[in-house]
Amino acid sequence: MKILMLLYKRFPPDIRVEKEGRVLQREGHEIFVIAKGGEKTMREYRGLKIIDVNPSVTDDIWFRVNFFRPFLFRRVREAIREHNIEIMHVHDLPLVKTGLKAAREFSIPIIADLHENYPAATVCFGNDSLLYRLNNLVLTFNRYRKYEMEMARNVDKIIVVVEEALTRFKNIINEDKISIISNTVDLSELNKFEIDSGVLERYKDYFNFTYIGGFGSERGLDTTIRALKNTNSRNIRLLLVGKKHNLAHKIEKLAVKLGVREQVEFTGEVPFNKVPSYIMASDVCLVPYNKSEHTQTTIPHKLFQYMAFKKPVLVSDVKPLKRIVDEIGCGLVFRSNNPIDMSTKMNKMVTMDSLEEMGLRGYEAVMNRYNWSKESGKLIELYRAIQQGLKS
Structure with a gap:
């Protein structure tokens, strides 16, 4: 299958994205990664096809209004059409809404890979700069948590990195929808x-x-x-x-x-x-x-x-x-x-x-136990289940 990973940061480096990409490649999938970079260029990195997208100030503004990036959304749609993408895999909460809208338009399944607890991170991450403090006045814990729960209900599958992460979805999301895949060492x-x-x-x-x-x-x-x-x-x-x-x-x-x-x-x-x-x-x-x-x-x-x-x-x-x-x-x-x-x-x-x-x-x-060979099996099982669902 052709998989589009959405990662709104420069790539490489990202240990988790690399590990997931490599194991899915070995399963015969073709991996595309949208990442921050130059003006709409395509390059390869260890077999992954990287689509660099220039960051947009307009997107940053819109994201603070409604957690959506319209400029990035257009690039995602173009990538889905051009490369016949069959699954969307979004890394971390901020880009899930943008990916979800594109996935639903093209009727493809979407996975939200939640490396971090972003609502909680808004409280403890960052620094003392004026810009950061102003940003936190807009992107508050409560807004982020409401957004996370809305996205969790609407995506097809969720990945978290540790069993304790399940607590925030308890009685809200069916646990069968969630896979725990830890960020362990690739031996x-x-x-x-x-x-x-x-x-x-x-x-x-x-x-x-x-x-x-x-x-x-x-x-x-x-x-x-x-x-x-x-x-x-x-x-x-x-x-x-x-x-x-x-x-x-x-x-x-x-x-x-x-x-x-x-x-x-x-x-x-x-x-x-x-x-x-x-x-x-x-x-x-x-x-x-x-x-x-x-x-x-x-x-x-x-x-x-x-x-x-x-x-x-x-x-x-x-x-x-x-x-x-x-x-x-x-x-x-x-x-x-x-x-x-x-x-x-x-x-x-x-x-x-x-x-x-x-x-x-x-x-x-x-x-x-705590190695990527063990954890990656869960990722393979997740994708096989999705693939089987698409065939049935």
């Missing part, structure tokens, strides 16, 4: 990364706690800095790997204020192929998220990356993180937004003899 890609010996050498004399990702306020990095202040060893290093912006600068100022700046390293943004080197340089990897509706209903890909490289983890007690780590025994859990409890767990891990054993448990769980 076939792991061996393609070369470990940078220079990174390992740079940090070999320290006990390294490492966080990889964004610096949003919901990520719990302020808690981490405060916990670092209460650790027992000056040999501890906190590696923060990710692109710095104004929220990262706030974290840095907090580290200076608390007198731990020399123990914290901000690497800045690193190429994706360098990320495994920083994981391998780590003694313990962190997912210190604060509790919110968003973090309680999603799961970060980084958790499975850490486990795949045999690293023990220290995570906060948000539901999906606690469930997985407790189930496997691959690390410790601290009370979110509680620097005293986090520092206690950090001090404990510095002296533990069982860190290697924890890392191996995580690795075995990834090899046997």
